[in-house]
Amino acid sequence: MRIHTISLLLAGSALSAAIPLAAHAQDAQPDAAQQKADAEKKRDADIIVTGTRIVRNGYTAPTPVTVASAEDLNKSTPTSIPDALNKLPNFQNSLGPGKSANNFSAVPIHGNILNLRGLGTPTANPKGPLRTLIMVDGVRVSPTEYIGTVDTNVIPNLLVQRVDVVTGGASAAWGSDAVAGVVNFVLDKNFVGLKGNAQAGVAQRGDNANQRIGLAYGAKFAEGRGHILVSTEYYKNDGMYRDARKAGRNSLGWVGSTVGCTNTTSDPTACSPGGTLNPYKIASNVVISSAYETGKLYAAGNPYNGYRLNANGTVQPFNTGTATGSPGIQLGGDGYTIPAHTSAISPSKTFQNFGRLSFDFSDKLSVYTQLIYSRAEVDYDAMANTLVQGSPTALIYQGNPYLPANLAATLAPGGSIGISAYYSDQRTHVHETTDFIQSTSGVEGKIGDWKVKADYTHAQSTHNMAQSGLWDWKKFFAAVDVVSVNGTPTCRVLTDPSVAAQYAGCQPINLFAGAPSQSSPAGYAYATGTSRYRARFNHDSVTASISGSPFSLPAGPVDIVLGGEYRKQSMTLTSNADPATLATAAQRSAYFAGERGVQAASLYYWLTNVGVASGSLDVKEGFGEIAVPVLKDAPLAQKLDLNGAFRVTDYSTSGAVTTWKVGGTWKPVSDFLLRATYSRDIRAPNLYELYRGDTSGIGIVLDPVSGLNQNASTVSGGNRNLKPEKSKTLTVGGVFTPHFMPGFSMSIDYYKIDMTDAIDSLTAQQILDLCGTGGTAPQCALIQRPSAGAFPSLVRITESNISYLKTSGVDFDASYRSTLGKGLLGVRLYANYLDKFDTQLYAGQPVIHYAGANVVGSNPVAYPHWRGSLQLDYMIGAVGVNLSEQLIGGMGRYLNASAPSLSNFVNGSVPAYVYTDFSVRARIKQNNSGYLEVFGTINNLFDIDPPIIPGITPGVNLATNISTYDMVGRAFTAGVRFKF
Numbered sequence: 001m002r003i004h005t006i007s008l009l010l011a012g013s014a015l016s017a018a019i020p021l022a023a024h025a026q027d028a029q030p031d032a033a034q035q036k037a038d039a040e041k042k043r044d045a046d047i048i049v050t051g052t053r054i055v056r057n058g059y060t061a062p063t064p065v066t067v068a069s070a071e072d073l074n075k076s077t078p079t080s081i082p083d084a085l086n087k088l089p090n091f092q093n094s095l096g097p098g099k100s101a102n103n104f105s106a107v108p109i110h111g112n113i114l115n116l117r118g119l120g121t122p123t124a125n126p127k128g129p130l131r132t133l134i135m136v137d138g139v140r141v142s143p144t145e146y147i148g149t150v151d152t153n154v155i156p157n158l159l160v161q162r163v164d165v166v167t168g169g170a171s172a173a174w175g176s177d178a179v180a181g182v183v184n185f186v187l188d189k190n191f192v193g194l195k196g197n198a199q200a201g202v203a204q205r206g207d208n209a210n211q212r213i214g215l216a217y218g219a220k221f222a223e224g225r226g227h228i229l230v231s232t233e234y235y236k237n238d239g240m241y242r243d244a245r246k247a248g249r250n251s252l253g254w255v256g257s258t259v260g261c262t263n264t265t266s267d268p269t270a271c272s273p274g275g276t277l278n279p280y281k282i283a284s285n286v287v288i289s290s291a292y293e294t295g296k297l298y299a300a301g302n303p304y305n306g307y308r309l310n311a312n313g314t315v316q317p318f319n320t321g322t323a324t325g326s327p328g329i330q331l332g333g334d335g336y337t338i339p340a341h342t343s344a345i346s347p348s349k350t351f352q353n354f355g356r357l358s359f360d361f362s363d364k365l366s367v368y369t370q371l372i373y374s375r376a377e378v379d380y381d382a383m384a385n386t387l388v389q390g391s392p393t394a395l396i397y398q399g400n401p402y403l404p405a406n407l408a409a410t411l412a413p414g415g416s417i418g419i420s421a422y423y424s425d426q427r428t429h430v431h432e433t434t435d436f437i438q439s440t441s442g443v444e445g446k447i448g449d450w451k452v453k454a455d456y457t458h459a460q461s462t463h464n465m466a467q468s469g470l471w472d473w474k475k476f477f478a479a480v481d482v483v484s485v486n487g488t489p490t491c492r493v494l495t496d497p498s499v500a501a502q503y504a505g506c507q508p509i510n511l512f513a514g515a516p517s518q519s520s521p522a523g524y525a526y527a528t529g530t531s532r533y534r535a536r537f538n539h540d541s542v543t544a545s546i547s548g549s550p551f552s553l554p555a556g557p558v559d560i561v562l563g564g565e566y567r568k569q570s571m572t573l574t575s576n577a578d579p580a581t582l583a584t585a586a587q588r589s590a591y592f593a594g595e596r597g598v599q600a601a602s603l604y605y606w607l608t609n610v611g612v613a614s615g616s617l618d619v620k621e622g623f624g625e626i627a628v629p630v631l632k633d634a635p636l637a638q639k640l641d642l643n644g645a646f647r648v649t650d651y652s653t654s655g656a657v658t659t660w661k662v663g664g665t666w667k668p669v670s671d672f673l674l675r676a677t678y679s680r681d682i683r684a685p686n687l688y689e690l691y692r693g694d695t696s697g698i699g700i701v702l703d704p705v706s707g708l709n710q711n712a713s714t715v716s717g718g719n720r721n722l723k724p725e726k727s728k729t730l731t732v733g734g735v736f737t738p739h740f741m742p743g744f745s746m747s748i749d750y751y752k753i754d755m756t757d758a759i760d761s762l763t764a765q766q767i768l769d770l771c772g773t774g775g776t777a778p779q780c781a782l783i784q785r786p787s788a789g790a791f792p793s794l795v796r797i798t799e800s801n802i803s804y805l806k807t808s809g810v811d812f813d814a815s816y817r818s819t820l821g822k823g824l825l826g827v828r829l830y831a832n833y834l835d836k837f838d839t840q841l842y843a844g845q846p847v848i849h850y851a852g853a854n855v856v857g858s859n860p861v862a863y864p865h866w867r868g869s870l871q872l873d874y875m876i877g878a879v880g881v882n883l884s885e886q887l888i889g890g891m892g893r894y895l896n897a898s899a900p901s902l903s904n905f906v907n908g909s910v911p912a913y914v915y916t917d918f919s920v921r922a923r924i925k926q927n928n929s930g931y932l933e934v935f936g937t938i939n940n941l942f943d944i945d946p947p948i949i950p951g952i953t954p955g956v957n958l959a960t961n962i963s964t965y966d967m968v969g970r971a972f973t974a975g976v977r978f979k980f
Contacts (some may be wrong), residue, residue, distance in 0.1 A: 025855060060116035060662030062643050062675040064731055064749040066090060066813055067932030072828065073163070076871060076884035076917045078199055078937050079210065079975050080235070081160055082152040085183070087886050089832035089867035090167055090811070092118030093963045095129060095149070108432060108463055110346065110378050111144070111151030111243050116167065116180035117753070117807060118837075118861065129685050131725075133170070133178040136185045136372075142176065142539035144236030144374075144436045147572050148686035152183075154374040154436050156231045156354035158195060158216040159329040161188040167811055169729030171681035172645040172661040173566065173625060179681045179727045179755065189356065191218035191229060193930065200976025203968050204943065207240035208345060212975070222359070229356040229370075237720040239347035239380070243340035244960055245967060247946055249338050253286035253954030254856065256325020257906055272702065273326040280894075281906040283609040286954040287321065289328050289390045289708040291420040294514050296334070299417040302410050302556070309419060309865050311514030313404045327702060329954065337424035338955030343380035344967060351375045354554045369441040378739045384607050385428065385471045385528070387421045388711050392473055392606070394419045394480050394511055395597035397528075402510040408526045416597065423515045426524075428469040428606075436461045438539075450548035459539040460619035465532065472529035474869030479509040492596075499594030516892060531608040533575035537687070541567040545623075555629035557638070562624045570616035571687040577604035579694040579715055600793035601713035602784060603696055611693020611717060621682075623647040635729030639667040643677075654723050665733075673735040675749075681729060685722035685759060689799060692718040697797075699858065701765045704773055706791045714764050716797035716912075723801050727755040733811075746814040758803035760841055764795040765898040802842045806912040807851075809834040812868075823876030831868035831887075848900045854910050854961060856952055857897030862964040864889035866912075878924060884917040888964060896952060910949065915942040915966055930980040936973070943970035 011821030012395030068088070070081055079082035086094045095113035113129045120128030134141045135151040144151040166182040174182055196215040202208060214233035220226060242248030259280040261271035270277040290296070295309030296318060307315045332755025351374060358368035387393040393419050396403060398411035407417060442455035481492045491506035493499055509516045509523035516524045545563030552558065582588050582603055592598045603609040624646055631640035642664040650656045694717040702709045762770070762779070771780040784794040812831040821826070837850040850863040866889030873882045890912040894905045919937035927931060946965035951957035960967065 010549045011400075013840050021678075028923065038705065043075050054553055054850050062641075062665050062677045062731075063166060063168045063170065063661075064675070064733060064747065064751075064811065066167055066811075066830070068163045068165070070157075070160045070162060072826075072871065072873070074881075074977075075873065075882040075919055075921070076937070077939070078919075078975065079201070079212070079936070080112065080153060081155075081157050081163065081185075082114065085114060085152075085163060085165075086112070087884075088118055088165075088830050088869050090165055090181075090830070092863070092867070093120075093128060093861040095963075108145050108147065108465065109149065110432065110434070111153045111349070111350070114152055114183055116165070116183065117754070118863065119180040119805070119807070127178070129179065130686065132180040133174055133176075133182045134185075134275070135174070135182060137187055137189070138174075138184060139440050139455060139543075140541065142461070142569075143537055143686070144434060144461050145401055145463055146461065146535035146537045146573060149689045151376065151427070151434070152185075153235070153350050153376065153434075154352060154372055154438075156187070156216070156352060156372070157184045157233060158197070158214045158231050159187045159191065159229065159354065160185050162186045166510050167679055167749070168731040169661070169679040169681035169727060170657040171683075171727075172623065172647045172679060175621065175623075175647065176619070176682055176684045176724070177685050179725065179729075179753070182824065187229075187356075188228070189229065189358070191216070192227075194978055195977075195979040197975060197977045199935075199973055201937075201971060201973035203240070204970040204972070205244060207244055208237060208968050208971060210235070210973075212236075212239040216778045221974065225360045227356075227358045229350075229354070231354045233350075233352040235348075235350045235352075237345065237348050237678075239343055239345040240968070241341050241381075242344040244344070245945075245958075245969070247948060247958050247960040247967065248340045248344060251285050251287070251691060251954070252282060252948060252950040252959045253329065254280040254326075254905070254950050254952055255283045255286060255331070256327050258325045259279040259323045259324055260586075269378055269902060271325075272899075272902055274896050274899065274904050276689070276904055278325045279904035279906050280754050280896075280908075280952075282948065282950060283324065285332045285919075286324075286950075287330055287333065287337055288710075288954060289318075289320065289330050289333075289335045290708075291336050291386065291422045291425055292318070292334050293336055293422055295347060295387075295419045295421040295511060297407075297417055298420060299415075302417055302609055303411060304407060304417070309421075309512065313402075313512040315407065317467065326709065327707060327776070328700075336424070338422075339384055339424040339427065340955075342382060342427060343960060344962070346378045346380040348379075349375075349377045364446040366444045367442070368444075368783045369439070371537070372436070372438045374434075374436045376434045382428045382430050383428065383607065384422065384424055385426045385469070386423070387419060388709075391600050392471075392713075394421075394476075394601040395508045397481060397596060397853050399484075401489045402482060402508075402512050404512060419511050421511070423517070426469065426517050427952060428467055430465065430467045432463065432464045432465045434461060447546075450546055452546045452759055454544040455542070457539070457541045457543075461537045462645055463535045463537075465534075465610075466530050467605075467608045468530040469528050469530075470608060471533055472527060473598075473602045473604065473606070474592060474595070475503070475506065475507075475529070476527040477597050477602070478503045478506050480511060481596050482508040482510075493594050502593060502764065506812070509716050529605065531575075531610070533573060533577070533610040535571065535573040535613075538570045539567070540569075541565065553629055555632035558629070559627040562627065565621040567621075568616065568618040569687055571613060571691065573608045573610070573613040573693070575610045575693075577609040578607045579603050579696055580611050583694075600784065607696065607698060609696035611695050613688070613692045613718070615687050615691030617651060617653045617690070619652070620650045636668045637666065638670060639673075641663065641665050645709040648671060649682075649684075651724070652689060654684060657682055657684075657724050657726075659844055668813070671736060671738050673737075675734065676732045677730070679729045681727040682724040683727075683759075684724040685719075688718070689722055689759060690718050690720050700956075701768055701792075701795075703791050704771075705768075705775075705785075705789060708791045710791065712764050712768075712792050712795050714795045714797055716761070716799075719799050722759055722799065723757060725755060725758050725801070727753055741816075743817040744815070747812075750808070751811065752808040754808070755805040757801040758839075759799055759801055760803040761799040762802075762842065763898045764797065766841070767795055767797070768792070769899065803839060805837075805839045807837045809836070820874065821876070823874050826871075826873040828871045828873075829868065830870075831866070834863060834865050834867075837863050845902070848895070850895065852891055853893050853895040854891045854949060854964075855895045855897050856949060856961075858951070858953070858956065860949065860951065860961040860963060862888070862891060862910075862961050864891050864912075878922055880921045880923070882917075882919045884919075884920075886915040886917075888913045888915075894949075898952065910947050913944065913947070913965060914943060915939075926978075926980055931978065933977045935975060935977065938975070939971045940966050940969055945969065 075085035115128040170178040216231035254272035319333035321330035356370035438459035513519035549557035661679035921935040946960040
């Protein structure tokens with residue numbers, strides 16, 4: 001039976017025992033053409049174990065490696081290989097399509113961003129994806145976005161042969177970022193022929209229509225010494241809106257359950273929402289009382305303070321609905337909710353192209369060059385413009401001709417009244433593009449018995465963002481400050497000759513006649529604009545290594561690898577809305593010259609103000625690895641091997657650091673292999689974390705000083721004093737391959753990761769809580785208030801090496817392949833038990849226990865104790881069926897991410913969920929290895945709705961945990977695959 005290289009590694013291990021994938025694939029007979037090609041390229045028969053740089057045929061590695069074939073991944077999830085990987089329990093809380101709500105555009109997180117172990121705290125700046133190293137054939141993939149993430153959609157799906165997932169620390173072998181592990185996409189570099197696919201899919205409810213088409217070609221030339229590979233792929237998804245599903249339509253939220261709570265305990269937070277005396281409960285028809293859709297009036301001492309403003313200019317008392325135990329949140333009545341008709345899954349397009357050329361000058365010298373180019377486009381509707389207290393709002397001054405007479409009569413000369421409104425129909429629109437290119441050229445050869453290898457990589461990504469329809473605050477304040485000139489409403493600034501030129505074309509806005517987009521279209525057009533930024537990231541690296549076996553011991557040859565690496569990265573970001581340029585009183589006075597009603601939180605645009613950035617770093621590294629066979633064919637030691645690796649790294653930004661790994665494997669009998677590793681790993685701060693400029697944001701907070709629960713404006717920026725994160729990783733496990741059960745293998749591995757000096761930041765809520773009411777804590781310096789006791793006008797957020805994280809658990813991986821009746825059966829089980837996931841965000845904070853918790857907040861994530869994926873495949877003749885089950889274990893509690901101490905919930909548990917995917921295929925063989933395959937797949941076969949899990953802030957997030965549960969529902973895909 002033909003042995004495919006994609007099965008050379010045991011499931012969940014790095015065993016070199018070859019397992020015939022054909023037992024659950026389609027080719028049951030020897031393939032003469034393939035055998036000939038393999039013979040021509042015998043050096044590729046060596047097993048490259050991603051967990052190590054050592055290359056030896058028959059080597060068993062101590063570091064656990066999960067191996068997933070591209071064919072198996074495509075059977076259950078035809079949309080893409082990364083989509084399928086995200087269903088495996090090794091990956092948790094990943095980011096990508098359908099995984100993050102699109103309300104904000106200041107940080108680009110699009111595509112498929114893999115997150116091994118979910119290794120990041122669920123704060124405003126999740127770091128998990130940055131702690132996973134992405135590679136293609138052992139070469140680091142440069143960040144596709146300037147924030148440091150890698151969109152794995154840039155990798156050519158059609159040419160991926162398998163994916164090796166190193167589920168332990170691997171920094172010593174592969175460098176920084178491999179704290180959680182490595183995901184290595186292994187390409188079929190020897191492919192010859194033509195292959196492709198064409199498919200289309202749609203959700204049962206008619207949205208999420210998607211199409212994928214791709215073509216790949218490989219050929220040899222120059223009598224087989226040269227080889228060319230090219231591929232091109234296109235993917236399009238129409239996306240869907242939040243209100244297309246129940247979890248997006250319902251106005252649900254967590255609210256305090258005790259109205260008028262009286263604190264009878266010594267705990268000062270007992271009556272806070274989520275406190276012991278005021279636990280959260282789920283409520284419907286939840287609204288935020290700080291604004292109304294057409295306006296809420298506020299002016300201290302004014303008789304109409306707190307009144308509702310109607311679209312016809314009349315006013316009436318604000319209906320406070322039913323009170324809750326959460327300040328500023330009510331049930332029913334007046335108020336506002338964030339519109340649900342915004343994108344839940346963004347419409348997107350991906351163009352992916354790949355080319356590779358290699359040539360063997362001799363048996364001892366080969367060269368290659370390859371190129372990846374991709375373009376990703378994303379369009380989505382984001383949050384609507386608002387005028388909400390705590391963020392810039394509108395002040396209407398006495399003398400404004402649009403003021404109703406009854407309101408005008410309450411204002412003294414020069415007096416004003418504020419309008420707080422949430423115009424739900426004025427959604428903004430975001431268009432983003434990312435162009436990514438990575439070229440790698442290399443040489444491989446032999447000098448005597450030593451193998452040498454060198455690679456040079458150049459990569460560049462360019463990200464462009466344009467968010468249109470935003471309030472342009474300078475123009476907005478000019479347009480709403482209206483006076484009458486000869487009976488004509490006119491922008492007041494146009495009557496001031498000293499500043500009129502700055503506001504040429506100003507058109508007045510009437511805020512007393514409903515949404516300004518309808519009441520004052522000319523003024524609305526003048527007062528809105530487009531926030532733009534452009535980021536470019538460059539990466540250059542050179543890696544060289546030499547490997548061989550300098551001597552032998554009685555148990556076998558000693559293998560070593562020595563090498564070095566140099567990387568240089570740079571980032572530049574330009575923006576038309578840099579908050580730093582409005583940081584001083586003089587700058588603000590010049591920019592908003594002649595205007596009234598400008599608040600401290602006012603920057604260039606509503607919500608999206610991204611700071612400029614510029615910075616670079618270079619890294620010099622030296623590494624080595626050794627594999628020592630200690631025993632062979634001895635009593636109770638068929639094999640005993642030791643392995644060690646080290647890496648010395650010098651960062652231009654933070655200095656030198658050393659990483660290392662020690663491990664070993666012991667095979668007492670043929671059926672068992674035991675293994676263990678202990679490593680020290682790091683992740684150095686990236687350019688975005690070091691050099692990014694100030695960027696604006698908002699978030700609803702409960703201010704302990706003013707007692708108000710409303711939006712607070714925030715500004716966050718880089719920190720050039722950041723140091724590398726440090727981690728210690730222990731793995732202990734074993735592999736069972738019983739001789740009495742051919743085709744069966746199982747691995748069980750325990751892991752424990754302790755991370756210190758983790759880069760994280762306090763949330764705005766945590767900063768306010770730490771400052772408290774005393775005003776003397778260090779965090780108080782990060783808060784700006786217009787006056788003592790007033791709600792904050794600005795909260796500054798800064799990242800630092802303040803956190804630690806400890807996680808441990810057990811990975812299970814089992815596979816079985818056999819004949820059943822007249823067909824071929826394949827079974828694959830992946831499972832993970834999460835025993836611990838503990839963090840301490842900063843010194844003095846209690847340790848937070850995430851394992852078994854469903855986290856609610858601005859970045860909803862989940863940490864179930866159990867996760868699993870089971871795949872059953874049966875093929876008889878030309879027809880095959882595949883059944884895939886994905887388990888998300890139940891969680892017995894909720895956790896409030898922004899204020900963990902306020903995590904008391906009524907009925908706060910989530911049951912286990914199981915999703916079923918079903919596919920069927922029919923394959924017609926062509927020639928020896930060619931085929932034409934027709935397939936159909938149903939994902940979420942039983943159309944299971946996600947659990948209802950609202951966010952703490954009503955409406956900001958979907959009422960479910962979109963990082964974990966399926967939001968789309970039953971979906972269909974059909975298409976053809978071929979290979980000739």
